[in-house]
Amino acid sequence: MDVRIGLLDGFTLVTDPMRPAGRDVVPRAVQRLVAHVCLTGRPGRAAVAGLLWGDVPEDQAQASLRSALWRLRRVAPGLLDTTGGALAVGRGVGVDVHDLAAWALRTRDPRTDLDDLDLPPADLLGDLLPGWHDDWVLVERERLRQLRLYALETLAARLAAAGRPGDAVAAAHVAVRGEPLRESAYRLLVRVYLAEGDVTAAVHAYRQFRTRLRDELGIDPTDRLTRLVAHLGEGQRVAS
Structure with missing residues (x-):
């Protein structure tokens, strides 16, 4: 998968070198999710939900995480490895x-x-x-x-x-x-x-x-x- 995530000078997601997807294409909740995983390595799902949606009850935070992952798969399937209880940058994705x-x-x-x-x-x-x-x-x-x-x-x-x-x-x-x-x-x-x-x-x-x-x-x-x-x-x- 030839995909690159940019966090320096602003969030960018490039799945096609001719069409980088920036802030207007990737929802902010998805940007925050991707950025956090890129910066922390392989965080657990519960830890991600608690940090990014810490102002709502746990079950609602987990639902928000699932929603963000679903939206991310629509923009760039395979960008994050979601197997098991942790999240990680997908294989071959540049950051x-x-x-x-x-x-x-x-x-x-x-x-x-x-x-x-x-x-x-x-x-x-x-x-x-x-x-x-x-x-x-x-x-x-x-x-x-x-x-x-x-x-x-x-x-x-x-x-x-x-x-x-x-x-x-x-x-x-x-x-x-x-x-x-x-x-x-x-x-x-x-x-x-x-x-x-x-x-x-x-x-x-x-x-x-x-x-x-x-x-x-x-x-x-x-x-x-x-x-x-x-x-x-x-x-x-x-x-x-």
Whole structure:
């Protein structure tokens, strides 16, 4: 079955590459069911019903689950494995969050050859289900953001150590775009620029980060970052 579920940058269900089914085609209750199963692995039916329809009696929640599964079979039969007392993603169904997790695991594994690593594709850079405010979505959204950022920083550091500064800068910039107030990404970016002797770019990156921090949080970068540029030709003006 050639089906793909997208949860990053919004819910999508692709059963035909030419006709992705989005929010207008898949009922919201079905979207929530599919998303929850994708994010939790193989949850039990009772647990799914209790979480997604926790504001109604148990028998009504179970009926709502059966209804959602029936509607899902009409849209994409076989998308979920419903055998037994648990639910799971069907065999051969692709899920973008699973691909992101696999990329991050491979990237952070020191045994992975650097030639086998690259930046994640653009469709893995979005936030999880933007606009959804369920607690279980909020927790997973932040976990996936952190997973991606740590992997990007690891990739940038490995590329810099391998003498590939251009690729290292590209990875660091993706991390910075993902979280503009994350100092560790900017610190890595400044280090790569300095290692290549590009003082101007290093100072610019530092100042850009400092401005963002001051404008949005009213604080300055830590001494750990400031010390990287404070000794440069502009002296104290850089850190002031």
